[in-house]
Amino acid sequence: MSEPSAHDIKSLAAEWRDRKDREDWSAEDEAALDGWLKQSSAHMIAYLRVDAAWSRADRLSALRGSTPRREPPPAPRATRSRPIFFRIAAAAVVLGVAGYAATTLLAPHPKWQAYATQVGGSETIRLPDGSRIELNTNTVLRTELSAGHRFVALEKGEAYFDIVHDAQRPLIVQVGKQRIVDLGTQFSVHRDESHLEIKLVEGRAQLESETGAKLALLTPGDVLVKRGPSLTVTRKTERVLSDELSWRRGMLTFLHTPLSDVARELNRYNREKIVIADASVARLTMNGAIPATSVSAFVNTARDVFGLKVETRGQNIVISR
Amino acid sequence: MNAADVNAWFVREVLPLEAGLIRFLSRRWRNQKDVEDLLQDVYMRVYEAAQKELPHPARPFVFTVARNLLINRSRREHVVAIQSVADVDLLNVFDEEPGPERNVMAREELVRLQEALDQLPPRARQAVILRKIEGLSRREIAERMGITEQTVNRHLTDGMYALTEHLWGKP
Numbered sequence: 001m002s003e004p005s006a007h008d009i010k011s012l013a014a015e016w017r018d019r020k021d022r023e024d025w026s027a028e029d030e031a032a033l034d035g036w037l038k039q040s041s042a043h044m045i046a047y048l049r050v051d052a053a054w055s056r057a058d059r060l061s062a063l064r065g066s067t068p069r070r071e072p073p074p075a076p077r078a079t080r081s082r083p084i085f086f087r088i089a090a091a092a093v094v095l096g097v098a099g100y101a102a103t104t105l106l107a108p109h110p111k112w113q114a115y116a117t118q119v120g121g122s123e124t125i126r127l128p129d130g131s132r133i134e135l136n137t138n139t140v141l142r143t144e145l146s147a148g149h150r151f152v153a154l155e156k157g158e159a160y161f162d163i164v165h166d167a168q169r170p171l172i173v174q175v176g177k178q179r180i181v182d183l184g185t186q187f188s189v190h191r192d193e194s195h196l197e198i199k200l201v202e203g204r205a206q207l208e209s210e211t212g213a214k215l216a217l218l219t220p221g222d223v224l225v226k227r228g229p230s231l232t233v234t235r236k237t238e239r240v241l242s243d244e245l246s247w248r249r250g251m252l253t254f255l256h257t258p259l260s261d262v263a264r265e266l267n268r269y270n271r272e273k274i275v276i277a278d279a280s281v282a283r284l285t286m287n288g289a290i291p292a293t294s295v296s297a298f299v300n301t302a303r304d305v306f307g308l309k310v311e312t313r314g315q316n317i318v319i320s321r
Numbered sequence: 322m323n324a325a326d327v328n329a330w331f332v333r334e335v336l337p338l339e340a341g342l343i344r345f346l347s348r349r350w351r352n353q354k355d356v357e358d359l360l361q362d363v364y365m366r367v368y369e370a371a372q373k374e375l376p377h378p379a380r381p382f383v384f385t386v387a388r389n390l391l392i393n394r395s396r397r398e399h400v401v402a403i404q405s406v407a408d409v410d411l412l413n414v415f416d417e418e419p420g421p422e423r424n425v426m427a428r429e430e431l432v433r434l435q436e437a438l439d440q441l442p443p444r445a446r447q448a449v450i451l452r453k454i455e456g457l458s459r460r461e462i463a464e465r466m467g468i469t470e471q472t473v474n475r476h477l478t479d480g481m482y483a484l485t486e487h488l489w490g491k492p
Contacts, residue, residue, distance in 0.1 A: 050482070253351070
């Protein structure tokens with residue numbers, strides 16, 4: 001028999017706590033609860049947790065008379081923790097996103113908000129419709145939401161989109177000249193100087209050109225890479241895709257990855273840059289997961305596992321034989 | 322230690338660390354499906370240690386327990402070499418990541434509760450509002466919502482569960 005999961009125990013604890021709240025709660029029930037709590041400290045902890053939350057919920061009575069909001073407030077959590085959260089005057093931004101200026105100007109009150117993360121930073125934006133956007137390192141993104149449309153421009157970097165579908169108001173992500181139109185999805189988009197990459201995790205999304213021509217329809221597992229005019233779509237397994245998106249938890253996962261690629265990936269997240277000095281080192285491969293902002297974890301591996309030479313030169317960490 | 326003291330200490334000092342603890346665990350453990358159980362293990366170890374003496378201050382103690390648990394687990398599961406190298410970094414965790422402290426003031430807590438309430442499924446939300454805000458009995462709620470008392474109970478249990486998860490666990 002397998003042990004009950006933490007989830008099962010928490011459900012039971014909620015069930016007990018709710019029963020105790022009922023009018024027919026008896027002395028026998030109380031004794032039975034007591035017995036259950038004594039069985040395991042996991043039971044006791046789960047019960048303390050739900051009991052404390054439920055008692056605190058009494059404070060909600062302070063809201064009596066006011067109707068509790070249905071919508072979470074539009075101001076994203078980012079405001080609290082982010083030093084570089086900023087708003088940009090609507091007019092200035094409209095100019096910045098050519099091709100969308102027309103619709104934007106016609107919208108009654110376009111509400112632009114811009115978000116940015118620094119090198120090594122990350123941020124989660126919650127939209128009022130329940131959608132979430134996770135910003136990876138060194139990323140700039142703007143949102144414009146109105147009753148009529150949902151529009152996001154990824155200016156640079158990488159973001160993961162978990163979008164609540166709305167057929168009347170599909171979410172459009174503008175990346176350079178292309179647009180991604182969500183058809184109810186979770187996907188990530190990464191752009192840099194030379195390429196655009198889209199990984200589709202759930203649902204469907206469509207990539208459209210500047211003129212609105214359909215370039216590709218993506219389904220789960222699809223990874224689209226566009227470099228200049230060339231466009232390829234490959235299919236990856238859920239496991240591989242989840243490893244590639246482990247930055248969402250602050251980790252980078254590698255599977256037989258050449259050190260040159262590992263270094264390039266880590267350099268996206270850190271101000272100290274790893275430089276691989278010779279080609280024979282670059283070809284070594286590595287497996288495993290390391291925290292994205294931990295250059296030292298990589299450097300220690302290079303030195304201790306691969307026996308390589310590590311030298312610090314200013315901002316650069318040079319790795320050689 | 323007296324059981325009531327341990328329980329009160331746990332609610333006051335440990336539960337407010339939950340969101341930070343979840344973040345700590347999920348950043349350092351590959352399989353996210355394990356995080357809920359890992360959290361339970363950390364809690365059990367902390368709770369059992371507190372029977373002898375209440376650890377003070379609580380925060381570094383709780384995170385050290387979490388770190389040791391992860392290291393033991395990865396040894397047991399033969400996680401690839403690089404991961405244990407990365408473990409070295411766990412030692413710096415206290416400087417690196419103060420984490421969202423959540424010994425919140427009453428007002429902020431009300432905001433959090435309201436957020437939690439907003440995220441409940443509509444029927445559970447309505448049941449919780451009628452019970453906690455309007456102060457109706459279960460029978461009155463059943464009448465108001467046009468459902469059986471049994472269904473009211475189910476909505477309230479679900480609401481209680483979700484409220485608990487949000488209040489302690491969400492960053």
